[in-house]
Amino acid sequence: MKTTLSIFxxxxxxxxxxxxxxxxxxxxxxxxxxxxxxxxxxxxxxxAWLHSQDSDRVLGIAYHMNWPSxxxxxxxxxxxxxxxxxxxxxxxxxxxxxxxxxxxNIQPAYNSGTLTSYLNSRTNIPTPITIVxxxxxxxxxxxxxxxxxxxxxxxxxxxxVNFMVIEKHITNINPPATNGxxxxxxxxxxANPNSQGTxxxxxxxxxxxxxxxxxxxxxxxxxxxxxxxxxxAINKEILxxxxxxxxxxxxxxxxxxxxxxxxxxxxxxxxxxxxxxxxYNLPVTLSAAVDPPNAGISVSFTTGNIISSFxxxxxxxxxxxxxxxxxxxxxxxxxxxxxxxxHNSSVSYLVGKNYVSVNSNRPDRYLQFKIDNQVYTAGQYxxxxxxxxxxxxxxxxxxxxxxRFIFRSWSDGGDxxxxxxxxxxxxxxxxxxxxxxxxxxxxxxxxxxxxxxGGNTYYDSASNAGLSISPVQLQYNNQTWYFQRWQGTxxxxxxxxxxxxxxxxxxxxVEAAIWDTIAPIxxxxxSNRIPQQYxxxxxxxxxxxxxxxxKFDLPKSGQVKLTLYDVLGNEVAVLLNGVQNAGYFEAEIxxxxxASGIYFYVLKAGDFTETKKMILIK
Numbered sequence: 197m198k199t200t201l202s203i204f205x206x207x208x209x210x211x212x213x214x215x216x217x218x219x220x221x222x223x224x225x226x227x228x229x230x231x232x233x234x235x236x237x238x239x240x241x242x243x244a245w246l247h248s249q250d251s252d253r254v255l256g257i258a259y260h261m262n263w264p265s266x267x268x269x270x271x272x273x274x275x276x277x278x279x280x281x282x283x284x285x286x287x288x289x290x291x292x293x294x295x296x297x298x299x300x301n302i303q304p305a306y307n308s309g310t311l312t313s314y315l316n317s318r319t320n321i322p323t324p325i326t327i328v329x330x331x332x333x334x335x336x337x338x339x340x341x342x343x344x345x346x347x348x349x350x351x352x353x354x355x356x357v358n359f360m361v362i363e364k365h366i367t368n369i370n371p372p373a374t375n376g377x378x379x380x381x382x383x384x385x386x387a388n389p390n391s392q393g394t395x396x397x398x399x400x401x402x403x404x405x406x407x408x409x410x411x412x413x414x415x416x417x418x419x420x421x422x423x424x425x426x427x428x429a430i431n432k433e434i435l436x437x438x439x440x441x442x443x444x445x446x447x448x449x450x451x452x453x454x455x456x457x458x459x460x461x462x463x464x465x466x467x468x469x470x471x472x473x474x475x476y477n478l479p480v481t482l483s484a485a486v487d488p489p490n491a492g493i494s495v496s497f498t499t500g501n502i503i504s505s506f507x508x509x510x511x512x513x514x515x516x517x518x519x520x521x522x523x524x525x526x527x528x529x530x531x532x533x534x535x536x537x538x539h540n541s542s543v544s545y546l547v548g549k550n551y552v553s554v555n556s557n558r559p560d561r562y563l564q565f566k567i568d569n570q571v572y573t574a575g576q577y578x579x580x581x582x583x584x585x586x587x588x589x590x591x592x593x594x595x596x597x598x599x600r601f602i603f604r605s606w607s608d609g610g611d612x613x614x615x616x617x618x619x620x621x622x623x624x625x626x627x628x629x630x631x632x633x634x635x636x637x638x639x640x641x642x643x644x645x646x647x648x649x650g651g652n653t654y655y656d657s658a659s660n661a662g663l664s665i666s667p668v669q670l671q672y673n674n675q676t677w678y679f680q681r682w683q684g685t686x687x688x689x690x691x692x693x694x695x696x697x698x699x700x701x702x703x704x705x706v707e708a709a710i711w712d713t714i715a716p717i718x719x720x721x722x723s724n725r726i727p728q729q730y731x732x733x734x735x736x737x738x739x740x741x742x743x744x745x746x747k748f749d750l751p752k753s754g755q756v757k758l759t760l761y762d763v764l765g766n767e768v769a770v771l772l773n774g775v776q777n778a779g780y781f782e783a784e785i786x787x788x789x790x791a792s793g794i795y796f797y798v799l800k801a802g803d804f805t806e807t808k809k810m811i812l813i814k
Contacts (some may be wrong), residue, residue: 219326219446219539221437222254222318222360223426225653226294226302227283230259230269230373230380234304235292241306242294243381248308252537254315255424255437257362259283261291266727270369271383273417278384280781281391281645286432298432324348325427326541327399327438328445328471336412340388342425343470344404347542348526353397353577355435356428359388359408364420374626385421386410393428399577400544401451404544409536428477444480444506446531446539453514454620455728456582457522457548464498467529468509475766478533479504484512485528486545492520493545495500495527503531514545522548524579542578550618551576554588557628563601564591565627566613573653580618584652589613590627598704600654602630625660635699639665644677644711646670655701664696665709675713681706681773687740690776693719714786719772727751730804735785739811742788748799753777757802762783763794787812 220363226242228235246256259279272279287293291697294302296314321645327469328343340359387393388408393726396404412418425438448467455461469480480503484495496687514527525545532538544551556563562573566589580586590612592603603612607626610616616625637651639768650663668679686705690697699705727749735744750756758772768790787795798807 215417219541220319220321220323221252221435222252222297222315223434223437224256224294224302225282225289225298225381226256226258226287227261227286228258229263229272229291229375230266230369230377231264231266232261236373236377238304239291239377239381241308242292242311243379244504245306245308245311246382248776249315251550252442253319255439257384257424258380258382259384260555261491262683264376267369269376270371271366271380274682275386277382278391282384285391293451295432298428298434301656302489306502312564313331321487322540322542323436324350326447327425327427327436328447329423329425329440330419330436330471331423331440332377333412336413337409338421338423339407339409339422339434340425341372342404342406342408342422343405343447344398344425344427344436344438344452346398346400346402346639347451348544349400349524349577349579350398350429350435351400354430354728355398357396357404358391358392358393358426358428359406360384360424361386361388361410362422362424363416364422365422366417376806385413385416391428396427398535399553401513401520401648424467436789441471441473442731443476443478443533443535443537444469444531444539446480446529446541448529448541448543450543452544452551453621454546454550454582455516455548456620457520459518461547462513462515463545465512465527466509466515467512467531467541468507469503469531470507472506475504475526478535480531480533482510482529483532483705484578485530487526487542488523490516490525491785492517492700493525511544516547518547520547520552522581522694524549547692548582549579549621550582550623552580552618552623552625554625555627557626558601558631561596561601563627563629564595565589566591567750582618582620585615585617586642587698588616588625588627592629593632594629598634600632600634602632604628604630633657633701633704635663635701635706637663637709638706639709640683640709641711644670644672644709646679646709646711648709651707657701657779659701660698661699661701661705663690663699666695676715677711680712680714681770681771683710690774691773692776714769720782722747722782726778727780727781730799730801730806732799732806732808734808735810739813740787741812741814742790743784743786746783746784746785746797749780750776750778750801750804754802756799759798759800761798762798763796769794776801 233653259282260269262272280418292304297318318801326345331340363383365382400509403783427435429435453463456713481502486493493516497510498513525770527545528542530540564571564573568587588602593792594601605628632654634654637648648665655661682690684690687703688700689705731749733747756776757768760768762768795810796807
C-alpha cells in the first residue's frame with residue numbers, strides 16, 4: 197500500500213497548522229531482514245541517504261523481521277519482542293518499509309530525491325518538546341538520562357516516551373544473509389523498558405527526568421552503540437527526538453507567562469545551555485523571534501545575548517503594548533555557534549489568556565468532575581480567556597466497588613460548585629476527593645435476628661469504625677443461640693469474641709458475626725502483671741462436666757489462637773482467634789453439647805505452640 201500524494205499533502209498541511217517551537221530531529225524507522233531480497237537493493241539507498249545527512253538533524257533505526265523464508269535473521273532473533281512490538285505498532289506486513297517521524301509511510305523503491313523531499317517537509321516543523329539526553333557508563337552498565345520538557349500546549353497531552361539502544365554498523369552476521377547483504381546499519385538492539393515505552397501526560401512547562409538502565413552485551417560493538425529517546429503522540433507522530441549532543445543544548449527554565457490584555461505588560465524568562473559535548477567551548481549567540489509576528493511585542497536580552505561559559509544562561513525580557521490583541525505568542529530563541537550549529541527553544545507569552553489545567557487529586561481512579569456542566573473523568577488542559585467565568589463542579593459522592601469518594605475541597609478554596617474567574621496567577625484547579633472504605637458485615641447463620649450497629653457503612657480512610665452486635669444471646673427456632681465471635685478479613689479487621697470493637701479503616705473490611713448454640717468461652721484477664729514467657733496450663737477441673745477453665749500466659753500482645761480438637765484430630769471449636777494483649781488469662785469452656793471423651797486444646801501465639809489434653813465425662 198503506497199502513500200498517495202494527496203494523503204501526504206494532507207498530513208503535511210494538518211501538521212503545519214500547529215505552530216510548534218523547538219529543534220526538529222527527523223526520525224526514520226525502517227523494517228528489513230537479512231533474508232529479504234528487495235531489502236538488499238533498497239537498504240543501500242537508504243543507508244547512503246542517511247549517511248549524507250546531518251547527524252544532528254536526521255536519525256535512523258532499523259527493526260529486523262523473521263520473514264521471508266528462511267527467516268533466520270540473527271538481529272531479529274536477538275530481540276524478538278521489541279522488533280515485533282514496533283512491527284505491530286505500525287501494522288507492518290511487508291518489507292522493506294519505513295516511516296518518517298511516524299507519519300510518512302515510505303515504501304520501495306527507496307529514492308534519495310523522495311526521501312529528501314519528505315525530510316524538507318518535516319525539517320521546518322519545529323518540535324513542541326525539548327529532550328536533553330546524557331548517558332554514563334559504569335563497567336558494563338549504562339544509564340541513559342532524558343530531560344523531557346514540554347514547550348507548548350499539545351492538542352493531546354498523552355504521549356509515549358521510547359528509549360532505544362542502536363548499534364550503528366554490524367557486519368559478518370551469523371548465519372550469513374541469504375539476500376547477499378554484508379553491512380547492516382542502525383540496528384535496534386534494545387527498547388527500554390520495552391517496545392511499548394513509557395506513558396506520560398505532559399503539559400506546558402512540565403519536566404520529566406527519566407532514567408533507563410541496561411547492560412552492555414559483549415556481542416555488541418561498544419564503539420558503535422548509540423542511545424536515542426523519542427516522544428510519540430497518540431496519532432503516531434514523533435514529536436521530538438533526543439540523542440547525546442555533539443555540541444550544545446538549549447532550554448528555557450519557565451514555560452509561559454500570562455499577562456492582561458489592553459495594557460502595557462512585560463515578563464522575564466531565562467534560557468539555559470545546561471549540557472554541552474565533552475570538550476565543547478564555542479560561544480553561543482542568541483537571537484529571538486515572535487511567532488506570530490506582532491509589532492507590539494519586543495524581546496531583549498538583559499544580560500547579553502552571548503553565552504560563553506557552560507553551563508550558562510541568558511535572561512530574556514518580553515514587553516507588549518496595550519494594543520496587542522489577545523492571543524498566544526511564542527518567543528522562539530535560537531542559539532548559533534561559530535560552526536553555524538543552531539538549536540531552538542521557546543516560551544509562550546499569553547496576552548489576555550492563560551493555560552489552565554483542571555483535574556482531580558486521584559486521576560488514576562478516573563473520578564468525575566464538571567467544567568461548565570460538562571462531565572470529565574480525565575484531566576483537561578485549556579487555553580482560557582482571562583477574566584472569563586468558568587463553573588467548576590465536583591461530583592460527590594462517587595462509588596467505585598466498595599470504595600466511595602467524597603468532595604473535600606477545590607485547590608482555590610471554592611465550594612463544591614463555584615465560578616472561577618480566570619486570572620494570570622492560577623494555572624491549575626484540582627478537586628480533592630477523600631476516600632471512604634466500606635465496612636461490610638453479615639451474620640452467620642444469616643437468619644439469626646440480631647442487630648449489627650455500624651456495619652455496611654462507609655467510613656473515612658484512617659478513621660475508626662465502631663462496630664457492635666446485640667443481643668449476644670437470643671432465642672431462635674426453639675433454641676438458645678450465642679454470639680461466638682467476629683471473623684474479619686481485610687487490613688485492620690478484627691477476629692475475636694468481643695461484641696463491641698473499633699475497626700481502623702485502612703481498606704475495605706468484612707466482618708462476619710458467627711453464632712452457635714454452644715455457649716462461648718469467657719476470657720478473663722487475671723492480672724495486670726506481664727509474664728516472662730508463654731505458657732499453657734492444664735485445665736481445671738479435669739476430668740470435667742460440663743465446664744472447665746484453661747489458663748494461659750502471654751508475655752506480649754499479638755495474634756492468639758486457642759483451638760479445641762477431638763481425639764481424631766477434627767477441629768471442634770475455635771475458642772479464641774484474634775489479637776490479645778499481654779497478660780495472664782483464663783478461658784472458661786462450656787462443653788454441654790459435646791460428647792464424652794478425650795479432647796485436645798492447642799494454644800498458638802507468635803512462635804509459641806503448646807497442646808494439652810482434657811477429658812469430658814458425662
